[in-house]
Amino acid sequence: xxxxxxxxxxxxxxxxxxxxxxxxxxxxxxxxxxxxxxxxxxxxxxxxxxxxxxxxxxxxxxxxxxxxxxxxxxxxxxxxxxxxxxxxxxxxxxxxxxxxxxxxxxxxxxxxxxxxxxxxxxxxxxxxxxxxxxxxxxxxxxxxxxxxxxxxxxxxxxxxxxxxxxxxxxxxxxxxxxxxxxxxxxxxxxxxxxxxxxxxxxxxxxxxxxxxxxxxxxxxxxxxxxxxxxxxxxxxx
Numbered sequence: 312x313x314x315x316x317x318x319x320x321x322x323x324x325x326x327x328x329x330x331x332x333x334x335x336x337x338x339x340x341x342x343x344x345x346x347x348x349x350x351x352x353x354x355x356x357x358x359x360x361x362x363x364x365x366x367x368x369x370x371x372x373x374x375x376x377x378x379x380x381x382x383x384x385x386x387x388x389x390x391x392x393x394x395x396x397x398x399x400x401x402x403x404x405x406x407x408x409x410x411x412x413x414x415x416x417x418x419x420x421x422x423x424x425x426x427x428x429x430x431x432x433x434x435x436x437x438x439x440x441x442x443x444x445x446x447x448x449x450x451x452x453x454x455x456x457x458x459x460x461x462x463x464x465x466x467x468x469x470x471x472x473x474x475x476x477x478x479x480x481x482x483x484x485x486x487x488x489x490x491x492x493x494x495x496x497x498x499x500x501x502x503x504x505x506x507x508x509x510x511x512x513x514x515x516x517x518x519x520x521x522x523x524x525x526x527x528x529x530x531x532x533x534x535x536x537x538x539x540x541x542x543x544x545x546x547x548x
Contacts, residue, residue, distance in 0.1 A: 314381055315342040316399065316477050316509055317366050322375035324361050324532075335361040337532040338375070345476060348503050348510045350520035353529035360481075362529060363513050367479050368396045397426050401470035405482035407462045409454040415441060415465045416450040422472045433472075440468035444498055460491035467498055477509035478502070484519055496522045 324336040335358050343349060343366060353359045364370040368379050377384055379399055384392055401422075409418045416437050423433035441450045444464040454462050463483065470478045480499060484492030500522055502508045512519060520526050528536030 313344055315344050315378070316380060317341075317343040317368070318376075318378040318381075319365055319372075320376040320378075322365060322372040322377060324358075324365070324370070325373040334532050336365070336372070339365075339529075339532070339534060341366075341527070341534070343477065343509060343511060345509055346503075346507055347525070348500075348523045350512045350514055350523040350526045351529060352514060352517075352520055352526055354515075357530045358532040359513050359529055361532075363479060363481055363511075366511060367400055367402060368392065394426075397422065397473055397475075399476050401473065401475040401478040403463070403466050403470045403478060403480040403483050405485040407454070407459075407466045407486075409462055409465055409469075411454050414451050414453050415446060415457065415461075415468075418454070418465055419468045419472050422469060426473050428473070436472060437468070440471055441465070444468050458491075459487050460494060463487060463491075463495055464498065467495070467502075471502065471506075471508070475508075477511065480510065480512045482514055483512060484514075484516065489518075492516075492519065 319339055319341045322336055322339045323334065326333045326335060339362065351359055351362060365372065365377055368377070368384050371377065371385055379395055382395065387395065410421070413421065419437035419440055420433050423436065438450065441447055444467055446461060446464055446468070449457060449461060454465070457465065483499070484495050487495065496519060499510055503510045512523060514520055526536070527534055
C-alpha cells in the first residue's frame with residue numbers, strides 16, 4: 312500500500328478566547344496520497360485555513376495525530392520539521408509573497424539556499440522552472456515589473472524549487488482575472504500530469520476546484536460532503 316504524504320487522524324484544533332473554546336477542526340481524518348489532485352472547499356470560517364495549515368505541517372493539532380511521510384511531526388524539533396517540510400511540501404499563496412527587492416530568478420533560488428543546494432545547481436534549477444512557467448525572458452525583472460499572472464507564475468516556480476512531492480495552493484487565482492487564472496491552473500495541472508506532483512488547492516471557486524480529481528467540502532470544522540468518502544477512494548487508490 313502506498314504511504315500517504317500527509318495523514319491526519321482524528322485531528323482537533325481548538326483555540327481559547329478567554330474561557331471560550333473555538334473548535335476550528337473537529338475530529339478530521341484525511342490522507343493525501345502521492346499523485347493526487349485535491350481541492351478543499353468550504354464557506355468562510357469553515358476551517359479551510361486551519362486544515363490547510365495542518366496539511367502543510369505549519370501547525371500542530373490540539374488532539375489527534377499528524378504524520379508527514381509516516382513521521383509524527385509533533386515529535387520533531389523545529390529544525391527537523393523545517394527540513395522535512397522543505398523537502399516534502401511547496402506553497403503557493405494568493406498574495407504571491409514574493410520578495411520585492413529580489414528579481415524573479417532570485418525569488419525562485421531563495422528556497423534552495425535554505426535547503427543548502429549548491430549555487431550552480433540552484434541557478435540552473437531556477438532557470439529551468441522559470442522557462443517551464445513561460446518566464447524565461449522575464450527572470451531578471453523585479454516583482455513590481457511583472458503582471459499579477461506573471462508574479463503568480465514566479466510563485467509557482469518557487470514552490471517547485473526544492474522538487475517537493477506536494478504543492479499546496481491557497482486560493483492561487485484569487486487575485487487574478489479568469490483568463491489568467493485558467494493559465495495558472497493549466498500550469499499546475501501540467502506539473503501534476505507530467506511531473507507526477509501532488510497538488511492540493513484551497514479555493515472557494517468551483518471552476519478552480521473542477522481541475523482536481525476530488526473535492527473535499529468542509530463546514531464547521533468537519534468534512535461534510537456526502538460524496539467525500541467516494542471521492543477519497545478515487546485518489547487514495
